[in-house]
Amino acid sequence: xxxxxxxxxxxxxxxxxxxxxxxxxxxxxxxxxxxxxxxxxxxxxxxxxxxxxxxxxxxxxxxxxxxxxxxxxxxxxxxxxxxxxxxxxxxxxxxxxxxxxxxxxxxxxxxxxxxxxxxxxxxxxxxxxxxxxxxxxxxxxxxxxxxxxxxxxxxxxxxxxxxxxxxxxxxxxxxxxxxxxxxxxxxxxxxxxxxxxxxxxxxxxxxxxxxxxxxxxxxxxxxxxxxxxxxxxxxxxxxxxxxxxxxxxxxxxxxxxxxxxxxx
Amino acid sequence: xxxxxxxxxxxxxxxxxxxxxxxxxxxxxxxxxxxxxxxxxxxxxxxxxxxxxxxxxxxxxxxxxxxxxxxxxxxxxxxxxxxxxxxxxxxxxxxxxxxxxxxxxxxxxxxxxxxxxxxxxxxxxxxxxxxxxxxxxxxxxxxxxxxxxxxxxxxxxxxxxxxxxxxxxxxxxxxxxxxxxxxxxxxxxxxxxxxxxxxxxxxxxxxxxxxxxxxxxxxxxxxxxxxxxxxxxxxxxxxxxxxxxxxxxxxxxxxxx
Numbered sequence: 001x002x003x004x005x006x007x008x009x010x011x012x013x014x015x016x017x018x019x020x021x022x023x024x025x026x027x028x029x030x031x032x033x034x035x036x037x038x039x040x041x042x043x044x045x046x047x048x049x050x051x052x053x054x055x056x057x058x059x060x061x062x063x064x065x066x067x068x069x070x071x072x073x074x075x076x077x078x079x080x081x082x083x084x085x086x087x088x089x090x091x092x093x094x095x096x097x098x099x100x101x102x103x104x105x106x107x108x109x110x111x112x113x114x115x116x117x118x119x120x121x122x123x124x125x126x127x128x129x130x131x132x133x134x135x136x137x138x139x140x141x142x143x144x145x146x147x148x149x150x151x152x153x154x155x156x157x158x159x160x161x162x163x164x165x166x167x168x169x170x171x172x173x174x175x176x177x178x179x180x181x182x183x184x185x186x187x188x189x190x191x192x193x194x195x196x197x198x199x200x201x202x203x204x205x206x207x208x209x210x211x212x213x214x215x216x217x218x219x220x221x222x223x224x225x226x227x228x229x230x231x232x233x234x235x236x237x238x239x240x241x242x243x244x245x246x247x248x249x250x251x252x253x254x255x256x257x258x259x260x261x262x263x264x
Numbered sequence: 265x266x267x268x269x270x271x272x273x274x275x276x277x278x279x280x281x282x283x284x285x286x287x288x289x290x291x292x293x294x295x296x297x298x299x300x301x302x303x304x305x306x307x308x309x310x311x312x313x314x315x316x317x318x319x320x321x322x323x324x325x326x327x328x329x330x331x332x333x334x335x336x337x338x339x340x341x342x343x344x345x346x347x348x349x350x351x352x353x354x355x356x357x358x359x360x361x362x363x364x365x366x367x368x369x370x371x372x373x374x375x376x377x378x379x380x381x382x383x384x385x386x387x388x389x390x391x392x393x394x395x396x397x398x399x400x401x402x403x404x405x406x407x408x409x410x411x412x413x414x415x416x417x418x419x420x421x422x423x424x425x426x427x428x429x430x431x432x433x434x435x436x437x438x439x440x441x442x443x444x445x446x447x448x449x450x451x452x453x454x455x456x457x458x459x460x461x462x463x464x465x466x467x468x469x470x471x472x473x474x475x476x477x478x479x480x481x482x483x484x485x486x487x488x489x490x491x492x493x494x495x496x497x498x499x500x501x502x503x504x505x506x507x508x509x510x511x512x513x514x515x516x517x518x519x520x521x
Contacts, residue, residue: 132364
């Protein structure tokens with residue numbers, strides 16, 4: 001009897017790449033197959049929402065506020081050349097809602113949440129905690145992956161709105177200090193330039209980014225090997241891969257939303 | 265082959281026939297045959313890297329064999345659906361080499377986790393009772409609110425065993441239960457394995473390279489060398505063999521202990 005069936009086949013570099021893509025695709029498809037079937041781990045989902053959403057607030061607050069403030073400061077000289085500083089609230093709100101808030105939130109979360117998921121699941125993988133779950137008749141994919149992916153996907157749009165809000169507050173601070181614009185007229189001017197499609201495009205972006213960050217982190221963690229080195233690699237690779245994918249997705253979504261807006 | 269009287273010679277709870285498993289060019293298992301009777305403790309002995317852990321991971325459905333047939337409690341493991349495998353796993357206890365306790369949970373949460381997740385209808389009082397019973401069985405009631413990082417190696421092993429016992433398994437799979445423990449703690453763990461067999465009426469496969477563990481826990485010993493079982497029988501029968509590889513394994517253990 002031959003005991004080498006299949007297992008001794010050593011794929012080449014290109015085959016390994018496609019095998020890797022296939023495994024990643026199967027990992028993602030498993031989410032859609034299992035996410036909406038019982039059992040549901042509601043408590044774990046809430047715990048993850050707290051970890052991912054609430055615990056990201058301090059970092060998001062600082063980065064969002066500084067982004068709004070700095071963007072306003074950098075934009076002022078160019079607008080001042082044309083005597084158009086009154087356009088600052090509109091310019092900033094469009095920039096923040098359409099691009100900066102989703103992107104800054106996603107990049108911060110890729111670094112904080114993505115690496116956390118990669119490291120935590122990677123550590124559980126190499127210490128056989130995931131195997132222990134499996135032999136206890138618990139589906140580790142449902143308990144660990146689906147809860148994290150759903151929580152991140154839900155939390156990212158909320159964090160994105162929060163980033164937009166604190167970013168606008170940063171911008172208002174600068175505008176008020178220079179032009180003595182009132183709070184109401186700043187926000188009236190800011191919101192008048194944003195339309196329904198801007199909000200929806202940003203929500204879609206945040207949902208896609210949240211799904212990407214958590215899925216990549218989970219995939220890297222679930223496939224970690226080589227002890228503690230593997231855990232570090234999983235965390236690092238989760239951040240790098242999700243950031244790369246976020247930029248690719250940004251291009252695609254911007255193209256689609258511009259098409260819907262009737263522009264190029 | 266001698267089989268002790270308390271073991272049911274009629275009923276085989278695990279049957280393995282012609283099992284092969286390779287990782288790339290490394291042919292770990294090369295045609296393994298093994299069976300486990302009800303209420304029997306079988307020790308699988310062998311050097312590190314001979315595929316002992318791979319064997320029990322295949323039994324638990326964590327790894328897929330390349331070839332061969334495995335039947336656990338009358339079910340063909342390789343042909344089970346996800347739900348059928350889940351139901352089978354409720355009857356299997358797996359004690360990991362490094363205990364595999366959930367780092368983020370206390371001992372109590374570790375113990376109740378399999379119960380809470382598998383039997384959602386259970387009341388808090390029933391869960392608490394089950395937790396107290398298994399933690400008493402391993403003699404570590406005082407650690408109930410501690411984190412796994414605060415436990416010693418021996419305590420972690422015991423809690424690992426308790427976590428599997430909470431589901432009342434029919435079969436226990438022990439992966440290197442005494443690895444990394446001092447001789448006294450190893451004896452405690454060996455006693456615990458025997459106690460579990462008597463108290464919970466389990467059948468067990470114990471993977472080890474520790475001869476003391478093999479002698480004190482095994483009703484039968486199976487010697488795994490180069491991916492196949494070269495000898496099975498009682499401890500004395502196996503080590504009365506003329507096979508030089510078995511003799512050198514025996515000598516090596518005693519010289520290095």
